[in-house]
Amino acid sequence: MRYIGNKRKLLPFIQEALEQLEIDGGTACDPFAGTASVARRLKTLGFDVTTGDIMTFSHVLQWAYVVVDRPPRFEGLRDLASLDGKPVESVLAALNALPGRPGFVHEHFSPGGAEGERNERMYFTPENAARIDAVRRRIHDWAAAGRLTEDERYVLLAALIEAADRVANTTGIYAACVKRWQPNARRPLRLRRPPLVTGTGRECRAVQGDAHELVDALPTFDLLYLDPPYNTRQYAGYYHIPELIAEGWFDETPALRGKTGLLEDAEKRSDWSRRRRCESAFEELVEAADCRHILMSYNSEGIIPERRIEKVLRARGRPDTYRRLEKPYKRYRSDSDGANRRYSGDRVVERLYYVRIA
Numbered sequence: 001m002r003y004i005g006n007k008r009k010l011l012p013f014i015q016e017a018l019e020q021l022e023i024d025g026g027t028a029c030d031p032f033a034g035t036a037s038v039a040r041r042l043k044t045l046g047f048d049v050t051t052g053d054i055m056t057f058s059h060v061l062q063w064a065y066v067v068v069d070r071p072p073r074f075e076g077l078r079d080l081a082s083l084d085g086k087p088v089e090s091v092l093a094a095l096n097a098l099p100g101r102p103g104f105v106h107e108h109f110s111p112g113g114a115e116g117e118r119n120e121r122m123y124f125t126p127e128n129a130a131r132i133d134a135v136r137r138r139i140h141d142w143a144a145a146g147r148l149t150e151d152e153r154y155v156l157l158a159a160l161i162e163a164a165d166r167v168a169n170t171t172g173i174y175a176a177c178v179k180r181w182q183p184n185a186r187r188p189l190r191l192r193r194p195p196l197v198t199g200t201g202r203e204c205r206a207v208q209g210d211a212h213e214l215v216d217a218l219p220t221f222d223l224l225y226l227d228p229p230y231n232t233r234q235y236a237g238y239y240h241i242p243e244l245i246a247e248g249w250f251d252e253t254p255a256l257r258g259k260t261g262l263l264e265d266a267e268k269r270s271d272w273s274r275r276r277r278c279e280s281a282f283e284e285l286v287e288a289a290d291c292r293h294i295l296m297s298y299n300s301e302g303i304i305p306e307r308r309i310e311k312v313l314r315a316r317g318r319p320d321t322y323r324r325l326e327k328p329y330k331r332y333r334s335d336s337d338g339a340n341r342r343y344s345g346d347r348v349v350e351r352l353y354y355v356r357i358a
């Protein structure tokens, strides 16, 4: 999905760095996994990966793209039209064929619902919103009836989150919607087969929660890959709609506020996006990690000063192994990057900081 800080385009840079630093396989932890793009690549490179993030939709993507290692068979849905040969495609086809059923997405995030009309929330067309609701409800009902394994549930949820993002009337973040329907928003919602990585035999886990708590609880491991937020934008506010879809809201209505229907979710506000707290959050996390290598992605506009990163890493590991690798990168632009944001150019420098501990 479209995501601030998504490292999909930087995967070759990260992979080259791993080769150059001779870090090849073992156990890895990616506690700020986001869309799971890096964790997924680490799994394909032979690491047993533990992933984390505070966001629920990220947990869904981590589970689907990293934890799942066997192609889902959907045994509990045998009564659906033929599952032979391609069970994932057959189940997705059944979900794609569902008629709309207005629920919380239709109510709050499309002009079709009462809330939407009042607040002009044009995140989804009323048709797509009702179809997102129908699919989300069906996944919930199947799971509640014990017809899905945990892996299967996450695969279907990941397919829905990605499909909803493709038809969202935004430019990539949900802090605002566009005021006219964009071409992507007019296309009908369509779930696609998620790009699973199966048959590797790797043992991967996804644990939702705070990075520090996850890292602190892990026994000795090889690689800590850090990709924390680098500015003061809180992810919980920018991706509240995928978050609500991942959580699923059926019988009660979530307490939403403001023009964009933000979720009251103080717990998901991150210290890594607070100028006064990010440096100590970084120092404490690095201190807590019982690992052999630390590799951190951070860009040239990050709120933790570079001299602090260098100081903390050198102090934690073997100072002579400290490295900084760089790659110029085209900036991620979204609709909030307009009149109120001043950028110095279209390019930022993505950096990787490394230290070897043992």
Ligand SMILES: C[S@@+](CC[C@H](N)C(=O)[O-])C[C@H]1O[C@@H](n2cnc3c(N)ncnc32)[C@H](O)[C@@H]1O
Pocket (backbone or CB within 6 Å): 003, 004, 005, 006, 007, 008, 031, 032, 033, 034, 035, 036, 037, 038, 052, 053, 054, 055, 058, 209, 210, 211, 212, 227, 228, 229, 230, 235, 236, 270, 271, 272
């Ligand atoms: C730069 S993004 C990671 C992007 C990811 N590497 C990718 O390729 O998609 C940072 C992530 O950190 C998460 N996050 C913020 N604070 C956190 C915390 N205290 N603990 C765990 N995750 C956190 C955000 O939800 C966000 O997904």
